[in-house]
Amino acid sequence: MLHLGSSRLWLGVLAVVSGANAIGQSSCVSFSSSASTFSIVSNKKAAPILLSEDEWPGVQRAATDFATDIQRVTGVKPTLSNVTTSSLSASVKSSLPIIVGTLGRSLLIDQVVNNTKLDVSSIEGQWEAFIAKEVADPLPGVKSAYVIVGADKRGTIFALYDHSEQFGVSPWYWWADVPTTTHDELFTTSAGCSHGSPSVKYRGIFLNDEQPALQNWAAEKFTNGTGAPLTGSPFNHFFYTKLFELLLRMKANYLWPAIWSSAFNIDDPENQPLADWWGIVMGTSHQEPMMRGTPIEWNLFGSGPWNYSTNAQNIYNYWVNGTIRAKPYESIFTMGMRGDGDLPLSETTNVDLLEQIVSDQRQILTDVFNGTNITTIPQMWCLYKEVQGYYEDGMRVPDDITLLWTDDNYGNIRRFPLVSERVYYHFDYVGSPRDYKWITSTQISKTYEQMSIAIDRNADRIWILNVGDLKPYEMDTEFFITYGWNASLWNPNNLDSFVTSWAQREFDVNQDTANDISEILANLTRFNARRKPELLNSTSYSLWNYREADIASEAWETLSNASTKIYNTMSSAMQPAFFQLVQHPVQASVTLANMWIAAGINNLRASQARLSTNNYADQVEQLFEQDFDLETEYHSILDGKWDHMMDQTHVMYYYWQQPMTNTMPLISRVQPKKQALPGVMRIAPEGTPAAWPGDNFFQCAAGDNCPPPTMSLDNFTPFGNRFVDVGAGGPLAFTYTISSNVSWLKSSVTKGSISPSNPEERVFFTVDWSQVSGAQLAQVSFNATAKGQPELVQTLGFTANNTVVASGFKGFIEGDGGVSIEAVHASRNTSVDGLTWINLPGIGRTLSGVTPWPRGGADLNFTAGSGPSIEYDFFTFNNNDGNVTVTTYVSPSLNAFDPDRPLGFAVQIDSEAPQSNYFMPLAPPGDEPDAWNEFVSDSIVPTTNNFMAAPGAHTLKIWMIEPTVVVQKIVIDTGGVRPSYLGPPESIRV
Numbered sequence: 001m002l003h004l005g006s007s008r009l010w011l012g013v014l015a016v017v018s019g020a021n022a023i024g025q026s027s028c029v030s031f032s033s034s035a036s037t038f039s040i041v042s043n044k045k046a047a048p049i050l051l052s053e054d055e056w057p058g059v060q061r062a063a064t065d066f067a068t069d070i071q072r073v074t075g076v077k078p079t080l081s082n083v084t085t086s087s088l089s090a091s092v093k094s095s096l097p098i099i100v101g102t103l104g105r106s107l108l109i110d111q112v113v114n115n116t117k118l119d120v121s122s123i124e125g126q127w128e129a130f131i132a133k134e135v136a137d138p139l140p141g142v143k144s145a146y147v148i149v150g151a152d153k154r155g156t157i158f159a160l161y162d163h164s165e166q167f168g169v170s171p172w173y174w175w176a177d178v179p180t181t182t183h184d185e186l187f188t189t190s191a192g193c194s195h196g197s198p199s200v201k202y203r204g205i206f207l208n209d210e211q212p213a214l215q216n217w218a219a220e221k222f223t224n225g226t227g228a229p230l231t232g233s234p235f236n237h238f239f240y241t242k243l244f245e246l247l248l249r250m251k252a253n254y255l256w257p258a259i260w261s262s263a264f265n266i267d268d269p270e271n272q273p274l275a276d277w278w279g280i281v282m283g284t285s286h287q288e289p290m291m292r293g294t295p296i297e298w299n300l301f302g303s304g305p306w307n308y309s310t311n312a313q314n315i316y317n318y319w320v321n322g323t324i325r326a327k328p329y330e331s332i333f334t335m336g337m338r339g340d341g342d343l344p345l346s347e348t349t350n351v352d353l354l355e356q357i358v359s360d361q362r363q364i365l366t367d368v369f370n371g372t373n374i375t376t377i378p379q380m381w382c383l384y385k386e387v388q389g390y391y392e393d394g395m396r397v398p399d400d401i402t403l404l405w406t407d408d409n410y411g412n413i414r415r416f417p418l419v420s421e422r423v424y425y426h427f428d429y430v431g432s433p434r435d436y437k438w439i440t441s442t443q444i445s446k447t448y449e450q451m452s453i454a455i456d457r458n459a460d461r462i463w464i465l466n467v468g469d470l471k472p473y474e475m476d477t478e479f480f481i482t483y484g485w486n487a488s489l490w491n492p493n494n495l496d497s498f499v500t501s502w503a504q505r506e507f508d509v510n511q512d513t514a515n516d517i518s519e520i521l522a523n524l525t526r527f528n529a530r531r532k533p534e535l536l537n538s539t540s541y542s543l544w545n546y547r548e549a550d551i552a553s554e555a556w557e558t559l560s561n562a563s564t565k566i567y568n569t570m571s572s573a574m575q576p577a578f579f580q581l582v583q584h585p586v587q588a589s590v591t592l593a594n595m596w597i598a599a600g601i602n603n604l605r606a607s608q609a610r611l612s613t614n615n616y617a618d619q620v621e622q623l624f625e626q627d628f629d630l631e632t633e634y635h636s637i638l639d640g641k642w643d644h645m646m647d648q649t650h651v652m653y654y655y656w657q658q659p660m661t662n663t664m665p666l667i668s669r670v671q672p673k674k675q676a677l678p679g680v681m682r683i684a685p686e687g688t689p690a691a692w693p694g695d696n697f698f699q700c701a702a703g704d705n706c707p708p709p710t711m712s713l714d715n716f717t718p719f720g721n722r723f724v725d726v727g728a729g730g731p732l733a734f735t736y737t738i739s740s741n742v743s744w745l746k747s748s749v750t751k752g753s754i755s756p757s758n759p760e761e762r763v764f765f766t767v768d769w770s771q772v773s774g775a776q777l778a779q780v781s782f783n784a785t786a787k788g789q790p791e792l793v794q795t796l797g798f799t800a801n802n803t804v805v806a807s808g809f810k811g812f813i814e815g816d817g818g819v820s821i822e823a824v825h826a827s828r829n830t831s832v833d834g835l836t837w838i839n840l841p842g843i844g845r846t847l848s849g850v851t852p853w854p855r856g857g858a859d860l861n862f863t864a865g866s867g868p869s870i871e872y873d874f875f876t877f878n879n880n881d882g883n884v885t886v887t888t889y890v891s892p893s894l895n896a897f898d899p900d901r902p903l904g905f906a907v908q909i910d911s912e913a914p915q916s917n918y919f920m921p922l923a924p925p926g927d928e929p930d931a932w933n934e935f936v937s938d939s940i941v942p943t944t945n946n947f948m949a950a951p952g953a954h955t956l957k958i959w960m961i962e963p964t965v966v967v968q969k970i971v972i973d974t975g976g977v978r979p980s981y982l983g984p985p986e987s988i989r990v
């Protein structure tokens, strides 16, 4: 066996990755020669490629791609020929060729191995393994050759594509128009490269919910306007062979085809034979047993209802035909049955019936594969939704059937096997609480976190990823496949290097730019993952607490500018790829998010009688147009190559299902020609939805005759200041002055002027803390003067509270009514039995998360207060009788182990008793807990505990109880924490 997995080795691999377009590969390509290189192309001459006539056709085909790839890079096309030892021409003998072959499937390569005594023991009999290296005297008269040897068909195919990728041909060269960087010369290292069996045996994707984008696009590009005769589907072999090539270039080997208005075998009879010829293992989705489609194929050819209790014989015969049809090809049979339309079987369905179905399906395999031990035929039973319930109710199927465990549709695996099994994962989804199928919204740190549990639990036989329309998830998909190819290469701390290597391969950029792109994509996916774009609305982010909406909007703008800056420096040849893979997803996401935020600000300003309401209404309208323009730009690049690919609607969901068209968020306008009743000036302090003067529902409980506004600031409030918006209450221009009765309060301006063209200004207040001790109150006065109007005066009370921390204290300090802590910023971390809380960089809504690590081995768990702990020192001033509420923000995660082992952790303050949190409610078998929709929508599970913590220094401890819990953030409410989406910004730490 090869030991690519040792951590020492991957460091070595990564060190050379950047030069050679390799992601998670051992590197064996260079563009200049040395004593230890083998020439692929030099002096405008390419090494000939030799194959054997008896080689797998799929390898023959991939070898032609390999030759074309060499031409893409160098402009020189190598010759390809079938040779035998006795047929070697003089020119071959005098050359230094590349010899390609599969062990036991190539007389040529067997001869070469025999002649050179090449040690193939490391790959022989190993699924999809390969080696490549220079050997001396491979064939009579041939001095030296570079041999590429696969242990089996795909081993050789993957070896070829592995080299192509390192030559500089992206797997996405066609699917995302990634240009190939050219070089005059091309070499491999004499030592070559190699790979053992992949970590996951079957690694693949599922095209699903392919309407509108993928289907409309394919109809335009691969048909002459009409799809397949019986189904109308555009997914014919012209489409699929493009996809097969992409999959193989990524080293995936498995596909579930599009199903909703398609039937793989019916749409084009060449689909299934060609998949096998290419080297792709076909499967069918969790709801399509025995290699036959439902609902489309059943509706065409089945008779009677899709109901095994009343129509068993017809369904049985239907399955027999599917099995006979699939027999010549490499397939994984889906066992079991679901109801029509991906719904559960009928209410009355019971475990006995399902067991009968599986037993009948095994009989079909026995009959059709007469003479074959059916336990050697790949079979899968998908524990999706209710079927998991049957499993938990005790239903069992024969051991050789792979159990496919699924996620919750939102990227959280529902259950991890206790024995080796497999996983179905979503980057795209249709269903409750809401579809997400528009744009990338999954962090690779999250994919890694969940799939590494799968690796840890030996769920490594089948990994299948629901990629929806495929296109918006290019990098995410490749990460999933790459991780399954060699899981040992990746750990929580090197995921960024996947993205930077990917950026360098795709865009031929230097390390600094690759780092910038990595950060752009990390922020893009973080922002889209903390609330899916489809779930955003105008009040998702708080419009008045913690400047949350403003900060979110600024972060989006920063992201937008960073991407545009790189886009503008790129050559016109590179721009289409960067547009598809980075610029469009960024700009489209920024546009959508800022449109919702602008709509929220518009609605709030309207209720505050501010003239600027109308500016935000204009902004929403402009962004709504921009959203369409971006879609149109995507459809028009490269002469419309990707027309329709962004057809997916995404603005304004009315329920879980996609809206039938995009609807602009609701906006308001104030009458711009009419003055607000209380006068020309509006005063809106931060921290409240209310505005003054005049009445406003939010000013006080009564809603009228309320006192003037007040605000307070302490010296440990993270922002260090407060602001007040001074705005127009109508068409009349005015000037204003700001004054106060104390010297310690400073405003960013003391006067200004407001008019319809400058309808509001934001004034910041800071405190000179050297002049304040304890809590002191200032009176601030805003005086407005307008032509023909009496002076308008609005006062505001401003309390400054100078708090004092015990000298020498180190840790977080209460400010603004609470203590907010990013979980990674611990004071201490205590290991127990080799387990430690480690950081998962990049995961989660705000910064990262901490989790007990490693997970593996005996899968230890602990009672509260006995396991590994992570500690946070904090200091409070609160006078809330010492009562504090601790909210621990945990990543959504289901009770994915034994139901008797629900996820848990404990929280403790000082020497009070630790409080255990089993934060995920238990649910009936196969169901999710009631609150699950809320958890996945918010992308967080908040858990609360109450403690006593008198003013002074304290320590909060998080204790491990069960593995895989990810803690992102901790908020200690000392009485002043206010509602927001992400929680207060992190407190000041000394």
Ligand SMILES: *[C@@H]1O[C@H](CO)[C@@H](O)[C@H](O)[C@H]1NC(C)=O
Binding pocket: 052, 053, 054, 060, 080, 081, 082
């Ligand atoms: C090698 O032989 C196979 C099988 O006959 C054939 O399909 C293929 O085209 C041949 N390759 C070349 C380069 O002639």
Ligand SMILES: *[C@@H]1O[C@H](CO)[C@@H](O)[C@H](O)[C@H]1NC(C)=O
Binding pocket: 110, 111, 114, 115
């Ligand atoms: C392998 O090589 C040996 C000589 O080293 C020879 O006797 C034998 O016939 C060869 N086998 C094959 C299959 O070529």
